[in-house]
Amino acid sequence: MSPTSRRSSRTFPGTGRPSPKKSWTGRSSFASFDGARISSPARSPHTGFPLVPTNTAAHNEGRMVSPPINPCAPRTAIIEGLPFSARALLAPMDGVTDPTFRDLLLDLHDEGVLGGTFTEFLRVSAHPLPRHAIEKTLGPRGARRRLGLQLMGNHEAHLGETARRAAELGVQLIDINFGCPARGAAKSIAGCALLADPSRMRRLVQALRDALPTHIPVTAKIRSGLEDDSNLEDLAKAVEDGGAALLTVHCRTKKEAYRDGTARWERIARCVAAVNIPVCGNGGIEEHAHIEAMMRATGAAFAMVGRAAIADPWVFSGHRATTDESRDFLARYAEDMLERTQGRMVRVAARLKQMIRYWKAAGLFEESRSRWLRTKSPETLVAAILRRAEMEPSCPTPPAKA
Template sequence: MEGVLDHSLRDVLTRIQGVDVCVTEFIRVTDQLLPESVFRRLAPELGAGSQTPSGTPVLVQLLGNDPVAMGENAVRAVEMGAPGIDLNFGCPAKTVNKSRGGAILLKDPEEVHDIVAGVRRALPDQVPLSAKMRLGFQDKSLALENAQAMEAAGAMRLTVHARTKVEGYKPPAHWEWIDRIREAVKVPVVANGDIWTVDDYHRCREVSGCDDVMIGRGLIANPFLAQAVREGSEGLAAVETWPRICELLLAYHLMVLDRLETKHVAGRAKQWLRMMQRHYPQAETLFMTIRTERDPHRVTEYLQQAVEISAIDINR
């Protein structure tokens, strides 16, 4: 999730137990070997055992269409400490697809095969290589062929977002298609798409037949979702977890304040609050409070107040 799930948010979200592994934002590869500084900027966990501060492993994801350059950059990431490489064939962004990256490559299973094969050849055999795909670009007619091409080229695991590029993020996610892909390949398949609740998680596993599930937007909307899944419960009510959310939001904002230009800082907290409105009604109130505020230090004050007020409310 480019521009959203960066290393700061990975740090904050994995402070809550339940996440087994994270994947970085995609690192865009053209036809050149990227400098180490690019990897350190997008995946600073590489300098800390390739895991978040709480100990969750972090895989490096690459996006591009040049098999040789993709392979060279995969090797660089592994040499810097990445425990595995993931390839992005799912990004639906127009700017990415226009430069032949992400989901547009699903129009040509042979090209998909060549890219995966190029990376597999470059990497040591023991390094895990996985790939993420959608069901297709305009339709689902090549879904099975693309998955089989990735497997044949050496992908050891596939994560499938259960929609095409054209379908974007519009519900529903077609989990039944993940089951078809799972039956068509021998490597493990991970289900992804429209998992917002514990009930969604169980229904997705039942329909897709997958043991493992990847959660993106659902975890941002409810940071306690993975923990609830792990514990086999419906999770705590929003009113019970809101004080902890306020603490995490403040911590996230301060991390962003420390590394981004001032003009870009306030937007990150607002972005996260907007996504949490799906689960937390309190998030809408706080969002409206800071909606027009551009001064990041004033945002800090508002978030500190939210921490204090939520702690008082929960102790009443």
């Protein structure tokens, strides 16, 4: 198929560029990200899971194999072999997506709304990670919920052994981080530093694939490039060639960091066009409506939400939280963190500050954010959150949108 024959007349918001029509399922767009409404009525004879239509052309050319069956996947999995129950996913976020935050979000949304979550990255360097480190990241309920464990590193054997141990602990999906721009990752040639070497990326994905039983999918999360996006397709193909079952693309380059206005959804569509595995689009989802808009514009099979989920944990459903609901969420987070950390106030306060930095639901912290962030005493901060102190606005429900 020539590149032009894939084009439709749709354009990306704000770019005026045409968007590719093809999606990995062969559909031009998704009706909804609500799994209940869009899943195919056809079901797998092996698992009873709904089946997503396959890309017939790719199958015919022998380029695509059916994903292996994951016995741990939820019964409502919408793409066979992946442990996700809906198309909206929570992004891995260091310092945020700990077991407490993930569990609160999973409790808040049913399976048809929030499809799955990812851990913060676990760095694998000088040796494979011990089981207790993996267990701590998973949390008490982690491995049994719709969750991917994210690893970051560049040592094939150590990554493989860590993944194998994680699988023994019940992990349903292993993701590898090719997106972290932090200096530490760059120094040790991990995270997005690996984008400079697609063949090494392929080998790392393959090492994880080889280390795991076939029913545990390996996925990878990339940025769109280092300085620019000129070799984006090569990066996407490296992940596919390594045997990944899903590619997540954060549609900013390393150079663009997290800057506003740099999330370019057409990069997600380029990945959709380049590979025959499902693509998860990430970057620039700021509100509920953007989740579906991104999938429609790009043909991505999943949409991953990062900072907007810290700003408003209800972003997946579009529910407009009241002041009380917002305060309760933060208080429950603080309570649970205190329990899990055995009362480590400094740690709990640091995590709360990370959330306050982004929080928007019900307009809390609108006028007082910097005051909250300047609070020196961890005990004072945690106590104020626990007693549901005034966080503005004082009205019980958020003002209606104009």
